[in-house]
Amino acid sequence: MKRVFGGPAIFLDRxxxxxxxxxxxxxxxxxxxxxxxxxxLEDLKLSGFDPGGKALQKATVVVARKxxxxxxxxxxxxxxxxxxxxxxxxxxSYARIFRQNMFNCGMLAIELPAADIDKIFAMADHGEVDxxxxxxxxxxxxxxxxxxxxxxxxxxxxxxxxxxAGGWVEFADQRY
Amino acid sequence: xxxxxxQKIFAAHLREEPFPGTYVLDLDRVLCxxxxxxxxxxxxxxxGKDRVFDPNKIKAVIDHVTPAKDSKTAIQGKILREWAExxxxxxFFDIGQNGVCHALFPExxxxxxxxxVIMGDSHTCTHGAFGxxxxxxxxxDLEVGILKGVCAFRKPQSILVNIAGTLPEHVYAKDVILHxxxxxxxxxxxxxxxxFRGPVVDAMSMDARMTLTxxxxxxxxxxxxxxxxxxxxxxxxxFISEEYESKEAALSDFKKWHSDDDAEYAKVLDIDxxxxxxxxxxxxxxxxxxxxxxxxxxxxxxxxxGTCTNGRLEDLQQAAEILRxxxxxxxxxxxxxxxxxxxxxEAMDQGILAVFMDAGFCITNPTCGACxxxxxxxxxxxxxxxxxxxxxxxxxxxxxxxxxxxxPATAAATGIKGAVTDPRDL
Ligand code: SF4
Numbered sequence: 001m002k003r004v005f006g007g008p009a010i011f012l013d014r015x016x017x018x019x020x021x022x023x024x025x026x027x028x029x030x031x032x033x034x035x036x037x038x039x040x041l042e043d044l045k046l047s048g049f050d051p052g053g054k055a056l057q058k059a060t061v062v063v064a065r066k067x068x069x070x071x072x073x074x075x076x077x078x079x080x081x082x083x084x085x086x087x088x089x090x091x092x093s094y095a096r097i098f099r100q101n102m103f104n105c106g107m108l109a110i111e112l113p114a115a116d117i118d119k120i121f122a123m124a125d126h127g128e129v130d131x132x133x134x135x136x137x138x139x140x141x142x143x144x145x146x147x148x149x150x151x152x153x154x155x156x157x158x159x160x161x162x163x164x165a166g167g168w169v170e171f172a173d174q175r176y
Numbered sequence: 177x178x179x180x181x182x183q184k185i186f187a188a189h190l191r192e193e194p195f196p197g198t199y200v201l202d203l204d205r206v207l208c209x210x211x212x213x214x215x216x217x218x219x220x221x222x223x224g225k226d227r228v229f230d231p232n233k234i235k236a237v238i239d240h241v242t243p244a245k246d247s248k249t250a251i252q253g254k255i256l257r258e259w260a261e262x263x264x265x266x267x268f269f270d271i272g273q274n275g276v277c278h279a280l281f282p283e284x285x286x287x288x289x290x291x292x293v294i295m296g297d298s299h300t301c302t303h304g305a306f307g308x309x310x311x312x313x314x315x316x317d318l319e320v321g322i323l324k325g326v327c328a329f330r331k332p333q334s335i336l337v338n339i340a341g342t343l344p345e346h347v348y349a350k351d352v353i354l355h356x357x358x359x360x361x362x363x364x365x366x367x368x369x370x371x372f373r374g375p376v377v378d379a380m381s382m383d384a385r386m387t388l389t390x391x392x393x394x395x396x397x398x399x400x401x402x403x404x405x406x407x408x409x410x411x412x413x414x415f416i417s418e419e420y421e422s423k424e425a426a427l428s429d430f431k432k433w434h435s436d437d438d439a440e441y442a443k444v445l446d447i448d449x450x451x452x453x454x455x456x457x458x459x460x461x462x463x464x465x466x467x468x469x470x471x472x473x474x475x476x477x478x479x480x481x482g483t484c485t486n487g488r489l490e491d492l493q494q495a496a497e498i499l500r501x502x503x504x505x506x507x508x509x510x511x512x513x514x515x516x517x518x519x520x521x522e523a524m525d526q527g528i529l530a531v532f533m534d535a536g537f538c539i540t541n542p543t544c545g546a547c548x549x550x551x552x553x554x555x556x557x558x559x560x561x562x563x564x565x566x567x568x569x570x571x572x573x574x575x576x577x578x579x580x581x582x583x584p585a586t587a588a589a590t591g592i593k594g595a596v597t598d599p600r601d602l
Contacts, residue, residue, distance in 0.1 A: 016362050016363070016461055020567070020569040020571060020572055021569065021570065021571075024549075024575070025548040025549050025550040025572070026549060026575075028211050028550055029241075029246070029248035029249050030248070031214050031248075031251065031252065031255070043570055043571040043575065045570060066363060067362060067366065070363065070396060071298065071569060072548075072567075073212070073296060073298040073300075073312040073313060074211075074314070075212070075215070075296075075315035093363065093366065094366075095363065095396055096396065097298060097312055097313060097314055098314075100313070100314065101314035101315075101317075104314060104316035104317060105316060156195065156198065156330075157198075158194060158195040158197075158328065161195070168328070169219070169223065169225075169316060169319055172320040172323070172324050172326065173320075173323070173324070176324045
């Protein structure tokens, strides 16, 4: 499953966005990922953010602040992103389980220093931001109008291997 | 350089280090419930890999929504039930025998010092109370655990929390852990194991230690852990008496897991609980904590006592002590969900359930229940609940609802007054 990472970004300007906000528990009775699609970020209360709005519909990248994905271990959180075509999250830091779930699903949870995150947020003030990700080169490029910024990111060799293998089940099954 | 208990457990379970800093561990326990496991089962089937690594190391329970409330939850239960049967998993707990996973599995003696444990549930950190490395994981990790008996982790760093002093009257493990989360912050322990030590922990029962370790995840911790001691041995003795000649022998064996004196910690936090007051959360994050007196007078519509944090016998005893001879305030709905059938039975035998009923509580079967707003006890928008659970996230107990986290004693006092009340001010 080769994926394309990057694309139009949506900006969630808050720290500690938890997995109950990403996908509320009342939808955990679903046993397919597809069924989660309409409920992404339904309970997130954030000024300027509309869970039913066009910006979220269009986005394939989420940009947030610190400790993204804290709380419940539900993998429904990355899945609800996945079924909405969002394979990339960029944040200053993550909760451990969410971060691992993203890589386990073959998706990207990229960590950038606060200063870089600030820069990307600042670009959003001038219009839509498009992100492209170079997974081999550990580089991402943010473009907004005539502005362009390039950032380097770290990814552990294990996490990279998971993304390349298409997730942890494939990786583990070949290896153990 | 000495090792922490977590590092010792890692070393004893290391399958391989596929990349520097990534540790693939052999698992002693893979625990399952009906919310996160059915998706793993479905995916394994879809991949043509519907197998389990060892049915004796897998334990499963239906606990979040039981009895089933609708077709969807009935299907989740059915998938888990049929899977347990198909793979001859001997320890599967269904209605009549079921209870909240993190209360039930320890009570059955499934968790031992030095074990590695995963579950598709963030509060798996609870099991660290026994000196195990126990971590919540997502469905994919759970899936690989079921199939291969392994899980990958980053190198464990530990935060040492030393708890000294004397707990004042009506101040409990719940107040201590809320205070610690307030100090650490909701991401203060991310990628770390929180090691709870000190005289206050030594004096705690296993019930109280589980309340402490249960909320390690609320500070972002991978696991909360206590060093196994005489209290651990006494608790486990009915399950281990054939493996060890004597309790002394068990204790000396368990001690091999103790952190070395020169072990290295990412951070050390010294807490003195002597002046600690009953604690209550405000807002929507578990590190937003004030004293019950600062929060006094905040009205509530519902009181919920139970959950993996505070649904054990000692918790019910502490609430009953406050409730005895009192009634819930008019317009306050009281719900008690004992953690397990054993807790239910013992609380019944001790007259504790009668105290709750006399106060006006409704008593449900052992289940997660109101904790996460997907079963019973859901709040209406604008309502508030005094809860002994562990999460006060926006919408957690129902869309537009508010949750105040507190100890069973504070929740009981709050129910009696209909507004947040310090049990000492009753
Ligand atoms: S009681 Fe609440 S926190 Fe504990 S396992 Fe159940 S739903 Fe999760």
